[in-house]
Amino acid sequence: MSDPLIEMRGIVKTYPGVRALDGVDFTLHHGEVHALVGENGAGKSTLIRILTGAERRDAGRVLLEGSPIEPHTPVQAQRLGIATVYQEVNLVPDLSVAENIMLGREPRKAWGAIDRRAMDRRAEQVASGLGLHVDVTQPLRSCSIAVQQMVAVARAVDQKARALVLDEPTSSLDAGETEQLFALVRRLRGQGLGIVFITHFLEQVYEISDRITILRGGRCVGTHVADDLPRLALVSLMLGKAAEAAATRERGAGEVAPTAPRRLEARGLWRRGAVGPLDLTLRAGEVLGFAGLLGSGRSETVRLLFGVDVRSGGSLVINNRPIARHSPRRAIAAGMALAPEDRRAAGLVPELSVRENIMLAFQGARGWARRLGGREQNALAAKFVQALSISTPDLEKPVGQLSGGNQQKVILARWLLMEPGILLLDEPTRGIDIGAKQQIESLVDDLRAKGMAIIFISGELEEVVRVSQRIVVLRDRRAVAELTGADRHVHTVMQHIAGETGGKHV
Amino acid sequence: MTAALRRNWPLLGTALVLVVLYAAASLAFPGFASLYQFAHLFDDNATLGLAAVGMTFVILSGGIDLSVGAVIALASMVLALLMKDGGWSIWAAVPAVLAMGAALGACMGAIIHVFRLPPFLVTLAGMFLARGAALLLTPDKRIEMSSKAEIESLSSVLIQNFNLPAMVFLAAVALAWAALRFTRFGRTVYAIGSDESAARLMGLPTASTRIGIYAISALCATAGGIVQVIGTGAGDASAALLLELDAIAAVVIGGTVLAGGRGSVIGTLLGVLILAIITAIPSYHGTLNSWWTKIAIGLLLLVFVLLQRLSQRWAAGKT
Amino acid sequence: KSTQSAADQNGPGKSRLVVGFSQIGAESSWRTAETNSIRSEADSRGIELKFSDAQGKQENQVKAITAFIAQKVDAIILAPKVETGWEPSLKAARAAGIPVILVDRGVQVADDTLYATLIASDFVAEGRMAAEWLAKKLEGKGNIVELQGTPGSAPAIDRKKGFEQGIAAYEGLKITRSQTGEFARQTGKEVMEAFLKSAPGEIDAVYAHNDDMALGAIQAIEEAGLRPGTDIIVVSIDGVRDAFDAMVAGKLNCTVECNPLLGPLAFDAVEKAVAGETLPKWTVVEDRVYDQSVAAEVIDSRKY
């Protein structure tokens, strides 16, 4: 057998206070899709960053087709044939789509000037080859995240790569787009590329990958052929314990009594160019799920409810109090909380500590003059760090240095501390490992049982169905259906999302 | 077509304001619309214009360069010193001074890049250094050389009221435009300003580009200093005090976003002309005390920035 | 006459003279007095004055001259910030047939027909007068510290030169320290503080290139526990109102007047130049020495 495409041996990487990788081995063959899975903070992204030269290893060897390589920068890795799409989209939003695909490899005229027309043409070809039909001259920032993600793949693919690394490429793609991407991945595999694929969606792992490597706590706990590894076994490898609960969770409890107090009521709520008009009622002790395709307006709806965006019309009543001029502060004062979808941009203050991030909203509501004492802060923060099992060495660690899942939990802690009557959760489980996901789901259940009213958004239909009593389906920025009781089936929801329900729209 | 229009809206807005300002001044003040005054908008502001062209690169990359005024002064002193005391010919002295300026800028760029220090600080240090060096060069802080025949012959070049400084300025604008639009270097400048870590991960040469950006800025400032010597026949260590702020204002008025990534050197040209008109108006008005001039410039800057904000919001609302 | 049409445009019906005045700035009370003198003189003669303040920058003065030429004014009064760099502007003015009258400082040009006349004090003479007064006061012996004006400016260079010429005759007089106080009160004070610290008890007199710096130095002396005017003699140049106040209070010993009231002289020159007369290249403004003995008498007659 010929040399494997990539071989990593005994990779070690320590950050101040954390051993992110501890002697990890990883092998990628030609023409395989190799999934890399593990809980949040297991070290997946770190391993990838070392492979692609974005980070230096402390120890270990990396071999490319048998010969040792030492890429110091992503460029060097790229020259060696290792192309990467990073976890957070890494493109240049102000330049055009075409430039983002071609930057660094632009076709040039005889005297060195960039041939912009040829560049646009070439980019157009590459994009449409991947089934991406966009105006390549528009600035990337005017494209949706999904399109941006596809552009990133297009860029990587167009570089004569031998190995392609995809770090959570699907976390913001909808089913159709994911399928498109997978078709592309299969095609590339057929051409002999080795593909490393990182995701938290187990379905996708099984759908696309040939082999699976599992990381846990910075160590490699096994590499298996996908077909030989039952899901349950995979999950228990990831978690390090038998995790039957993950597979066997029951669908959420039944309907809420119509007599339960109304926590939130929206009538004809809309925002120009964004969502609505929308009628919505949310009662104490229920979880209302939002289902819909990417861009269907779920996030915009909760942003409108929380007062981040200004509404163009309609009325909103929170806890029986009509809200005229809305803002996040008013929403919070009325007992509402929002864990936003984009936690890096809208959730965390990365350089502040875990404690400070947890206390921020609480202190914000108290005002600047009434600072909570240091001891109380520590006690409260510690309580929630424990309750949500946030893994951090201490309360003073800058939150930016935690892994994605733990960051999400810090935001949840911030809001749970406020004991809100209404909790808006926008993709709280995105990019989060199975264990944490399960914790969050059962947390939602507990909170509901205690009488909280919750709106829950997730890209994963099964999850929405699992946790919600009622599901509102959004399509093209409007609510098109409301499903309760036995209608809450993945299949029914999908039919509504697809608009195949015989035209009876709500 | 409309998409292209919308994308270029900030630039069009600036152009519109410029036209309105020019028309209003021409109507209000006799003589303002003359070709003579028009040409001198470029002539008299060539040094500022050159500095602003260099500043455009820096701001597009998300940085800032506070050293340009001091570099102008240093360049003018060194040029005068080389020619007067060193007896160099202008054809030897100019390239030498340009090389010195570019090297100084490159050093700042390298420090900014390698040590990840904020440009504001590094160039502030550069400003102190260059200004200090210029002042220390001679006890008189000024080197007169108007009698030099070479300088005189250059300062009397005139084409249609446009003199050499104006031509150098316009040539720099044209070069910068082409460089930003049609070279990899130029596109990398935008990429760095838009998202530096992305640019790095995309394999773009961020180090050499960043160094190049600051070298270009200092190079333009140096050219500004040379042009100043040609225009005034002297090296002046206290020339161009705080000129960097005018240059930044011109770039921002020209629609280039301070955060980087968006803007153009054409906008900068328009911005320089707007500032030029604003500073010319008091001489036409003729009764403003200096304090009123300062207040008026401040207010005009305010009005301008507010208009620009409004137009940005309007454009954002449209998309 | 070529300027006739422009004058018609500017003044409806009658042909008022239009004169552009490019002033350096308003950095000292001396300069403000000069500005006011020129403005009020223009008013009283019915001349329309286009006033432009360059805020201390030669670039702005060049722009102002451009604007004056484009407006086709009848004459330009220029108080040049520095001596060089005026050739292109002056040539353009001459090409447009506009005479230029320089006030308070000269320019260096190869061709002195580029300007009509210079109306200014003799800075070298001022420095010399200050030196002579001080030599007499100190009886030819003592350590002097000097607060220089803005480096490179004509008054700073000439007042230093004149003073050095003046004390050269006295072997006992020495300038022990000399540093720039930028013509500013605060800087003058700071530099004087440093002088007092570094050479305590060794300073007999202060020579300041302008009154503002002298007033700063006086405060520094007082804060060091000494009596200005008695323990340390203070001499300066300009003769602004504040200086006379300080002399009456006994804190300043002497100031050499540098007359800023150039308005009448300037507009006499303007009118002659517009009429086509030739003028002397330098109209010297007469300056006087004032000391404590006369300060109280003349203080009420001071206009600035």
Place this chain on the structure above:
Amino acid sequence: MSSTLRQLIWPLAALALLLGFNAAFHPSFFHFQIHDGRLSGSIIDVLNQGAPVLLLALGMTLVIGTGGIDLSVGAIMAVAGAVAAAALREHAPVALAIAAALGAGAAAGVWNGSLVTLAGIPPIIATLILMVAGRGVAQLITHGETLLIKSDSAFNVIGRGVILGVPVPILIFLAAALGLSILVRLTALGLFIEAIGGNEQASRYAGVRVGPIRLAVYLLMGVLAAAAGLIDAADIAAADANNSGLYLELDAILAVVIGGTALTGGRFTLLGSIIGAIIIQTLSTTILSFGRNMPVELNLVIKAAVVLVVCLLQSSELRRLLTRTWRRSQ
């Protein structure tokens, strides 16, 4: 606490180096004497003359903490001095003159803050407007002249007075520093400033009053700048609209950065900025006290070197590079 100390170690080292230099070459630098019941000596001078920059640096720390910057503080100083002198000339009581000046500073701060928060103009441009126009306003008030304050006016105590042997400017600075430290750390203001500087959008989502806090910070800055302007005017018993506070904004910003607060906002340290300002003032005093052997312009060059060195020492990148070469050489 130890992390604060680690943050301050390099600025402190730079200050120690500077003082060491003085000790070696200029021993009288450390002499103290009591003169007419007034403590004097170079160290006292540093603090006394540095009081305006120290006050500016305090405010600038907060402004930079929110991710902003204020270029207009020098101009605000000039306005405040002019207002006070003009009021005194109209025979206003001293207290009223001071209040008017501080009020003018507050108004200037609100102006800046409004441009930043309400109009959304980037701080560097928003404050550039007042930097240009403010000096004009000051000149408008003084009519371009240097407005004298009667040398026996009680007002001048602010600049020259002595209480218990300590010059009043130093006392004003100490009071401001103490007051501000309390305000920032014993209330939640510090947390909010750091949150806004760290991530404005997230702060807004968390219900922090971003606008009012920004505004308050610029207002505080304005008042502190006015106080600095009052000291400056009282020091020379005159309001000099042209020169008061000229270029001091740059010194203040430098002080903050040398002290270890990042220009990008977020984490800030008042103590660091104080050390930074003292470093800057010590530099000028050192050079001035060397007299004619050292041209004043050298100050600029040395300042440049200090800025670079301190920033480099604080740069984690340099430390990374150094450890790597060190490890390689092993």
